[in-house]
Amino acid sequence: xxxxxxxxxxxxxxxxxxxxxxxxxxxxxxxxxxxxxxxxxxxxxxxxxxxxxxxxxxxxxxxxxxxxxxxxxxxxxxxxxxxxxxxxxxxxxxxxxxxxxxxxxxxxxx
Amino acid sequence: xxxxxxxxxxxxxxxxxxxxxxxxxxxxxxxxxxxxxxxxxxxxxxxxxxxxxxxxxxxxxxxxxxxxxxxxxxxxxxxxxxxxxxxxxxxxxxxxxxxxxxxxxxxxxxxxxxxxxxxxxxxxx
Numbered sequence: 001x002x003x004x005x006x007x008x009x010x011x012x013x014x015x016x017x018x019x020x021x022x023x024x025x026x027x028x029x030x031x032x033x034x035x036x037x038x039x040x041x042x043x044x045x046x047x048x049x050x051x052x053x054x055x056x057x058x059x060x061x062x063x064x065x066x067x068x069x070x071x072x073x074x075x076x077x078x079x080x081x082x083x084x085x086x087x088x089x090x091x092x093x094x095x096x097x098x099x100x101x102x103x104x105x106x107x108x109x110x
Numbered sequence: 111x112x113x114x115x116x117x118x119x120x121x122x123x124x125x126x127x128x129x130x131x132x133x134x135x136x137x138x139x140x141x142x143x144x145x146x147x148x149x150x151x152x153x154x155x156x157x158x159x160x161x162x163x164x165x166x167x168x169x170x171x172x173x174x175x176x177x178x179x180x181x182x183x184x185x186x187x188x189x190x191x192x193x194x195x196x197x198x199x200x201x202x203x204x205x206x207x208x209x210x211x212x213x214x215x216x217x218x219x220x221x222x223x224x225x226x227x228x229x230x231x232x233x234x235x
Contacts, residue, residue, distance in 0.1 A: 002154065035221035037155070044205055044228055045147075045155060050221040088155050092211070092220035097169055099145065099157030099220060 003028060004089055006102035012079055013110050020074040020105045022089035028100055030070040032091045036063075039086045039104075048087075049074065079109050112136045112224050114189075114206050119229030126196050126233070132189040132206030132226055139187040140164075143209040145222060146180060146191050148202035148231075156202075159191065160209060173199075196233045203228040 005023040012018040024030065036049035047056050049065035052072065064075045072089055089102040118130040130146070146158040159180040160169045168180055179192040189206050207222035 031216065032218040032220060037222075039155075044225040045222070046225065047221060047223050050210070050223070051219060056223065086154075090155075090157075090221065092218040094218060098171055099147075099160065099169075101155045101157060104154040 002103040003093060003096070003100040004091070004102035006087075006089060006105045008103070009106045009108065011108040011110055014079050014081060016079050017075065017077045018079060018107065019076075020087050020089075020107070022072040022074070022102050024070050024072075024091065024100075026070060027095035028070075028091045028093040029067065029072055031094060034065065034067055034072040034089055034091045036065055036072075036074045037088045037090065039088065041085070045088065076107070081109050083107060084109050112208070114208065114224060114226035116204065116206050116226045116229035119204065119231045121232045121234065122196055123235050124197060124233055127192070127194045128196065128231060130191040130193070130204055130206075130229060130231070132191075134187045134189065134206075134208070137208070137224075139182075140184045143211040144180075144182060144189045145207050145209040146189075147205045147207060147222065147225075148200075149205070149228075150199070150202045153202075158204070160211065161189070193231070196231075198233050201231060201233045203230050 033051045037045040039045045052067040053065040086104045093100045115133045145160045161180045177195045181190045205228045206226045208224040
């Protein structure tokens with residue numbers, strides 16, 4: 001069981017918007033920065049969002065991140081079939097002194 | 111191009127040992143924390159261990175403490191994971207990644223900005 005909680009799956013039609021939630025506690029999300037990763041089938045994870053809401057160079061602005069209290073959210077607009085992937089949130093847990101990930105959310109673009 | 115290339119995976123019997131390597135290139139290795147993350151077949155990501163720039167600070171997930179050791183050779187720009195007393199549940203793809211890890215203004219900043227392609231470890235008799 002993961003320290004951070006994500007929905008197992010979400011789906012939406014091409015062109016639509018989807019959000020993926022990530023719930024934690026005061027020892028992780030509540031007091032530390034959150035990052036998001038995209039893992040396309042059969043590939044390594046790729047950083048999508050860091051420090052709650054910043055995009056690395058090359059990541060389109062269709063991807064956005066936000067944080068409120070002990071929860072974080074990844075938003076994807078203008079969905080494309082190429083966005084079908086697993087998405088993970090991550091952060092540091094100050095109480096565990098450990099890196100933690102959510103269990104992952106599988107995005108299906110119908 | 112910033113790159114990490116893992117090697118050393120393979121099939122090992124329960125109780126056996128293995129050493130994973132990660133060769134880093136095209137960035138100043140000595141200025142970054144580094145980390146190992148694993149992914150069991152069909153499962154999600156699991157953080158394994160971190161190591162500070164000079165090797166003076168290390169962190170491990172509870173399930174590998176006392177069995178795995180993370181280390182680095184800055185002269186060779188390489189990261190290692192020494193794995194002993196391997197168990198079936200250690201079967202996974204192991205990724206090395208460059209880690210941004212710092213503390214300031216009451217918050218930890220923690221994310222992996224560049225990942226290798228991974229190496230597969232299978233623990234089975």
